[in-house]
Amino acid sequence: MERVPILKIGEILLVSIQLDMSDQTALQLQEDLAERIVATGCHGVIIDITALDIVDSFVGRMLSSIASISKVLDAETVVVGMRPAVAITLVELGLSLNGIRTALNVERGMELVADARADEFPYDDELADGSDDDPETTSSP
Amino acid sequence: MTAGIDLDQPHAQAIRSDEDVVRVRQLVRTVAVAAKLSLVDQTKLVTAASELARNTLVYGGGGGVEVATVDNGRRRGVRIIFADSGPGIADLNLALTDGYTTGGGLGLGLSGARRLVDEFDIDTGVGKGTRITVIKWAR
Numbered sequence: 001m002e003r004v005p006i007l008k009i010g011e012i013l014l015v016s017i018q019l020d021m022s023d024q025t026a027l028q029l030q031e032d033l034a035e036r037i038v039a040t041g042c043h044g045v046i047i048d049i050t051a052l053d054i055v056d057s058f059v060g061r062m063l064s065s066i067a068s069i070s071k072v073l074d075a076e077t078v079v080v081g082m083r084p085a086v087a088i089t090l091v092e093l094g095l096s097l098n099g100i101r102t103a104l105n106v107e108r109g110m111e112l113v114a115d116a117r118a119d120e121f122p123y124d125d126e127l128a129d130g131s132d133d134d135p136e137t138t139s140s141p
Numbered sequence: 142m143t144a145g146i147d148l149d150q151p152h153a154q155a156i157r158s159d160e161d162v163v164r165v166r167q168l169v170r171t172v173a174v175a176a177k178l179s180l181v182d183q184t185k186l187v188t189a190a191s192e193l194a195r196n197t198l199v200y201g202g203g204g205g206v207e208v209a210t211v212d213n214g215r216r217r218g219v220r221i222i223f224a225d226s227g228p229g230i231a232d233l234n235l236a237l238t239d240g241y242t243t244g245g246g247l248g249l250g251l252s253g254a255r256r257l258v259d260e261f262d263i264d265t266g267v268g269k270g271t272r273i274t275v276i277k278w279a280r
């Protein structure tokens with residue numbers, strides 16, 4: 001069985017699905033990703049599906065599960081690069097990718113992960129660099 | 142691969158494993174491209190085929206597909222026949238309802254596949270297996 005590689009880029013795990021996955025490969029990816037989130041302590045996962053020419057109910061369900069699992073493990077998942085024809089087909093199939101955040105490309109996905117993190121933990125930066133200048137208060141007129 | 146496919150004869154593929162479901166998707170894609178279906182129609186047909194091939198494996202206990210190009214005098218299309226000699230479907234209306242599943246799936250495979258193709262015909266019954274024929278016409 002082939003396996004989908006998971007890359008750690010800074011604080012983010014990047015999964016770029018380059019092959020037509022068998023159902024077993026998809027399930028394996030789900031498990032591997034959960035393990036890597038815990039092992040690395042990453043708070044963001046980006047799944048790049050640019051190369052996927054279809055998403056059926058099985059892969060759709062896998063994407064939803066990954067989003068839920070990562071949530072429980074304190075990580076945010078963003079799916080990026082869905083092709084227009086895939087989006088059209090998914091809607092007609094009746095699959096709503098509930099709970100899945102999507103973005104156009106990896107770059108936007110990274111921004112979304114960072115934003116989600118900032119919303120949830122607004123004081124993270126302050127704690128990290130020890131400064132007390134909150135941009136929101138200093139920029140007020 | 143695409144260039145070399147012979148559209149004048151049907152192509153068969155057994156469905157006995159997960160990997161075979163992947164092969165069915167690839168075969169259908171190849172024929173759909175050669176038959177000049179639009180990109181969206183190719184995507185719809187391959188997605189429907191993926192759902193039906195998985196059902197053939199999971200519920201039908203395995204079986205096979207035949208992929209062929211067809212011509213109705215006005216348009217060309219791709220026809221796929223999925224066949225298994227599994228338990229069959231007792232209540233077809235129920236099975237075709239969105240969300241109905243006996244296997245812990247989403248229950249979208251059968252009903253969704255029907256929406257994604259132009260023609261959908263199903264021949265099934267308890268103890269007689271299941272045979273599903275779908276066609277997608279080129280526009």
Ligand SMILES: Nc1ncnc2c1ncn2[C@@H]1O[C@H](COP(=O)(O)OP(=O)(O)OP(=O)(O)O)[C@@H](O)[C@H]1O
Pocket residue numbers: 057058192196197200201225227228229230236237241242243244245246247248249250251252271
């Ligand atoms: N080839 C088959 N032989 C016997 N029963 C079948 C076959 N195909 C489908 N069924 C029955 O029809 C039900 C609905 O199928 P459908 O593909 O819509 O949903 P699912 O496979 O359960 O879930 P999903 O496809 O969304 O993951 C199945 O749960 C199964 O009981």
Ligand SMILES: [Mg+2]
Pocket residue numbers: 192195196246249250251
């Ligand atoms: Mg199904």
